[in-house]
Amino acid sequence: MSVVVRFPPSPTGYLHIGSARTALFNWLYAKRMGGKFLLRIEDTDQARSTPEAVAAIFEGLKWLELKWDNDPVPFQMQSQPRHAAVADDLLRQGKAYYCYCSPEELEAMREEQRARGDMIRYDGRWRDRDPKEAPAGIKPVIRLKAPQTGATTIHDQVMGTITVQNSQLDDMVLLRSDGTPTYMLSVVVDDYDMGITHVIRGDDHLTNTFRQVQILQAMGWPVPVYAHLPLILGPDGQKLSKRHGAPAVSDYRDRGYLPEAMRNYLLRLCWSHGDDEIIPTTQAIQWFDLGHIGQSPARFDFAKLDSINAHYIKHMDDAALMEAVRPFVQKHLARPLSAAENEKLLAAMPLFKPRIKTLVELAAATAFLCQPPVLDDDAKALLTAEALGHVAALSEQLMTALVWDSASLEGMFKHYAAEKNIKMPQFMPALRALVCGTPHAPSLAALLTILGRDESVKRLGAHAL
RNA sequence: GUCCCCUUCGUCUAGAGGCCUAGGACGCUACCCUUUCACGGUGAAAACACGGGUUCGAAUCCCGUAGGGGACGCCA
Numbered sequence: 001m002s003v004v005v006r007f008p009p010s011p012t013g014y015l016h017i018g019s020a021r022t023a024l025f026n027w028l029y030a031k032r033m034g035g036k037f038l039l040r041i042e043d044t045d046q047a048r049s050t051p052e053a054v055a056a057i058f059e060g061l062k063w064l065e066l067k068w069d070n071d072p073v074p075f076q077m078q079s080q081p082r083h084a085a086v087a088d089d090l091l092r093q094g095k096a097y098y099c100y101c102s103p104e105e106l107e108a109m110r111e112e113q114r115a116r117g118d119m120i121r122y123d124g125r126w127r128d129r130d131p132k133e134a135p136a137g138i139k140p141v142i143r144l145k146a147p148q149t150g151a152t153t154i155h156d157q158v159m160g161t162i163t164v165q166n167s168q169l170d171d172m173v174l175l176r177s178d179g180t181p182t183y184m185l186s187v188v189v190d191d192y193d194m195g196i197t198h199v200i201r202g203d204d205h206l207t208n209t210f211r212q213v214q215i216l217q218a219m220g221w222p223v224p225v226y227a228h229l230p231l232i233l234g235p236d237g238q239k240l241s242k243r244h245g246a247p248a249v250s251d252y253r254d255r256g257y258l259p260e261a262m263r264n265y266l267l268r269l270c271w272s273h274g275d276d277e278i279i280p281t282t283q284a285i286q287w288f289d290l291g292h293i294g295q296s297p298a299r300f301d302f303a304k305l306d307s308i309n310a311h312y313i314k315h316m317d318d319a320a321l322m323e324a325v326r327p328f329v330q331k332h333l334a335r336p337l338s339a340a341e342n343e344k345l346l347a348a349m350p351l352f353k354p355r356i357k358t359l360v361e362l363a364a365a366t367a368f369l370c371q372p373p374v375l376d377d378d379a380k381a382l383l384t385a386e387a388l389g390h391v392a393a394l395s396e397q398l399m400t401a402l403v404w405d406s407a408s409l410e411g412m413f414k415h416y417a418a419e420k421n422i423k424m425p426q427f428m429p430a431l432r433a434l435v436c437g438t439p440h441a442p443s444l445a446a447l448l449t450i451l452g453r454d455e456s457v458k459r460l461g462a463h464a465l
Numbered sequence: 466g467u468c469c470c471c472u473u474c475g476u477c478u479a480g481a482g483g484c485c486u487a488g489g490a491c492g493c494u495a496c497c498c499u500u501u502c503a504c505g506g507u508g509a510a511a512a513c514a515c516g517g518g519u520u521c522g523a524a525u526c527c528c529g530u531a532g533g534g535g536a537c538g539c540c541a
Contacts, residue, residue: 008541009541010540010541012540012541042541044540044541045540045541047540048540048541099539101539103538103539106538106539110538113466113467114466116466117466117467118466118467119466119467119468119537120466120467120537121467121537141539159469159470159471160470162469162470164468164469165468168467168468168469168537169468169537170537172538173538173539175539176539177539178539180539182538182539182540182541183540183541184541186541187541202535203470203471203534203535204534204535204536204541205535205536205541206469206470206535206536207468207469207470207535207536207537208536208541210469228470230470230471230534231534231535233533233534235476237533237534238534239534265477268477268478268490269477269478270477270478271478272477272478272479273479274479274489275478275479275488275489275490276489276490277477277478277489277490277491278490294471294477294478295470295471295472296470296471296472296533296534297471297533297534297535298476298477298478299476299477300476300477301475301476301477301491301492303476303491303492304476304477304490304491304492305491306491307490307491307492308490308491310504314504354503354504354505355502355503355504356503382501410500413500414500417500423500424500425500425501426500427500428500428501429500429501431500432500432501432502433501438501438502439501439502440501440502440503441501441502441503442501442502442503443500444500444501445500
């Protein structure tokens with residue numbers, strides 16, 4: 001049997017990073033097994049669903065390069081009639097019933113249960129009652145006539161075999177009084193209709209699973225394989241939220257993380273392959289399995305994400321990296337890049353890519369190649385009278401240098417130091433400060449080569465008085 | 466409150482009864498390299514939540530305690 005998995009987000013906001021991890025695991029499993037990865041928009045909560053949120057889901061998945069295999073993507077609202085038909089079917093079979101409780105009546109019931117310290121659950125008061133006794137003016141809901149004795153067991157691929165006594169579960173609502181299906185009904189029906197074989201989702205759905213299995217059993221449908229992933233927590237161990245700064249997938253894109261690095265980091269949260277840390281996606285597809293998913297929640301660690309991102313940037317092809325960083329540079333400069341600037345930056349990629357962690361940092365670190373540097377305080381502090389004297393002397397030499405390449409310039413600096421019988425640190429930091437605007441930069445000779453003679457001399461001359 | 470799940474260095478994790486003097490990675494830290502900052506290299510510190518069992522032997526199996534998380538909606 002071929003594997004079919006799905007990712008069913010509800011469009012009520014941004015695409016959460018935890019959801020993205022769930023999407024990734026589903027996608028990897030489909031790839032690994034040669035199966036299908038289906039997307040479905042769960043928009044049955046019409047009050048909270050928005051087109052913007054739908055767009056954010058598509059965008060987020062595209063950015064992460066997780067392609068879904070079904071286009072057009074189904075929206076759950078479209079199959080509402082089908083869901084209602086299933087509820088009716090259960091009603092006819094005597095496996096479901098009308099409940100005429102008003103919301104107020106239910107609230108009163110729960111309040112009483114709370115007061116007594118009982119379990120909070122629907123007590124089945126309409127389960128065996130004659131619908132003829134229905135009060136006027138109340139539109140009923142349809143509830144599942146769930147088994148009251150025995151137990152329901154699931155064999156979760158991550159959490160193991162779990163059993164819950166049916167007495168713990170109540171008769172859940174299948175169809176609301178306005179005729180729309182609840183989440184419990186619609187997931188089960190849609191998963192069945194789409195031929196889903198494996199349900200891989202967040203741990204927060206674990207207890208829902210027992211209810212869903214009861215619906216499946218009532219309909220006589222096969223139970224899919226379940227795998228519940230532990231949640232991703234914030235750095236403080238609490239639920240990951242806006243408080244932690246970056247709950248949305250788009251936040252990571254904007255902060256200059258690479259999609260491949262995100263996939264690698266997210267993969268290593270709750271999943272492992274021995275001691276391997278750097279796992280490119282092509283490799284992950286060959287290794288991924290349900291058996292090595294951990295059972296405990298993981299905290300999000302930005303420092304580790306940074307280090308993985310740095311690794312992928314360092315090993316990225318220069319041209320591809322230039323493409324990736326261009327929007328960030330343009331944003332930093334607040335203007336488009338000229339062809340000449342593009343060339344300069346491309347040439348600078350090998351110099352900068354081992355030293356930064358994100359595309360945002362890369363853009364900031366290379367901006368001085370495209371505009372005159374503004375000297376920061378650390379840079380200014382290096383401009384002592386003595387150092388500036390050397391700068392003036394070197395400026396002269398640079399103007400008349402016969403060859404303008406990295407090795408020659410390097411030689412010139414060394415020769416100058418030897419000639420004057422001084423150390424490189426006595427003048428190099430000042431040169432660097434004037435050219436780059438900061439004391440921290442790659443090899444100066446290489447930078448001057450990229451910058452060109454005119455611009456280099458101009459920057460030195462402007463201050464070397 | 467009830468039910469369910471979880472618990473190895475600060476963090477992510479390896480670990481399927483003897484290979485564990487508990488390994489790796491990030492972070493932290495010391496040193497080396499060095500024209501600065503990085504990169505890189507070599508080291509250091511750092512964990513089996515606690516208490517009982519089972520066993521010749523337990524991080525690994527069982528029970529309890531504590532802590533954390535999740536679920537208890539006509540939300541998904």
